[in-house]
Amino acid sequence: MSPTPALNYGAIACADANMLPAACCALLSIHNNLKAVNAKLLLLALGAEETQLQEIAAFAKRHSLTIDVLPDPTPRTDEPAFGRWSRATLARLYMELIVPGDIDRLLYIDADAVAVASLDELFQADLDGKALGAVDDYVMAFPEKIDRRQQRIGLKKGGRYFNAGVLLFDWKKSVEDGLIRKARETFEREPERFPSHDQDVLNIAYDGNWHRLDARYNAQTGILPFIEQPAIVHFTGRKKPWQAVMPWTHRRMKAFYCWALEGTTWASFCKASSLTDNMASFAGHYSTVLTTLPKIAKVRAHFH
Structure with missing residues (x-):
């Protein structure tokens, strides 16, 4: 039997100029909590100018990191269809256009999240053949609210709904099966339909094709008190x-x-x-x- 080929891992954060420091801190926290896994650190710095690129490089040098800054693939948001949404809001839907093709597993982390414990097990988690690993959104605790959300966006009642602040992609499967593209095209057709914008359309695209991760990997503010050993803390809220x-x-x-x-x-x-x-x-x-x-x-x- 031939040995299983080693996987290429990546971690990505997306941020506009205002949130670049937080996004870089998120990537640093991932790097500091990996021992058995070597993950390439990627940053989608939206609209970054030369000064900001220098600041990113200086941060990386100070912490002995390599952060690869990716070109901005997001559309102009001053067009009528996208005027309500920021480029940072839309960024996840365009990652497949710029993430290196050799990545097998990709961890997406919101800029307002930080790793606080080992992530080796997360990166190597068994996704049970699914294209995505994610954690239930806080709203899942309230059946009446999740029912309304699912009805509005076209998901079947009684199904699960994940929070998109921390996402573990089987990246090649996601790209080959066109799942990110499906989410993007769904949003572009009816951008005003989705109250939680890209999170809603990602749930539509991955419906039935995502594995529920332990909540410790996306300990959102509202659920943090009930997580005994959080691994990623997600600062939801203002x-x-x-x-x-x-x-x-x-x-x-x-x-x-x-x-x-x-x-x-x-x-x-x-x-x-x-x-x-x-x-x-x-x-x-x-x-x-x-x-x-x-x-x-x-x-x-x-x-x-």
Whole structure:
């Protein structure tokens, strides 16, 4: 029996100029949490100018990384059909046009996510013959909401719906079967139909062809309290840990961003938090907890 050929792994983040520091930190966190796997780090830097390319290179050099910056394949968003959507929002739908063809497994990570534990098992996960591995979206804890979403976008009632912030692609299968292209074409036909834009159309394209990963690999803000050993923390919601008033549940992650960006031209991206800021974060968190206890119980039941 001939040996199984070694796979080529990649990890990709996409960001516009405002989120480049966060995207580079996401890629750094992946690199720092791999030992048995060697993954090529890819960055789709949307509309990046020469100064920004230099900043990316300086960040990579500081952390002894190689980050390959890919050309921007996204359409102009000032056209009528796409005016509502940012290029960063659309980027995942155009990755097949620029991701190197030798990649077998590709991990996509949102710029507002960070790896906090080993990812070797994730990259080598058995996808059970499926083209994608993903984690249930937070909305799956609320049957009435997911039913409405599935009805609106044309998915069958009772099926699963994944969050697109962390996606493990069998990349060659996805490309050969035209799944990314299908998602893109679905969006381009009716861009205003999908409230969660690219996440909705990716769920349509991969319907029945994705493997449910353990929630620890995409610990979204709302489910994080119920994940015992998160591997990737995803900062869903408006507040991020690099902001002055940050989500209280993510307060420990600020140190990572400050460390990663220290000594770079992006150092000010991570804002210092005053005592007043921390008090506001604390108060906001517990106010939300006290007013959403029934909702929290449903999330716990689904994800714990």
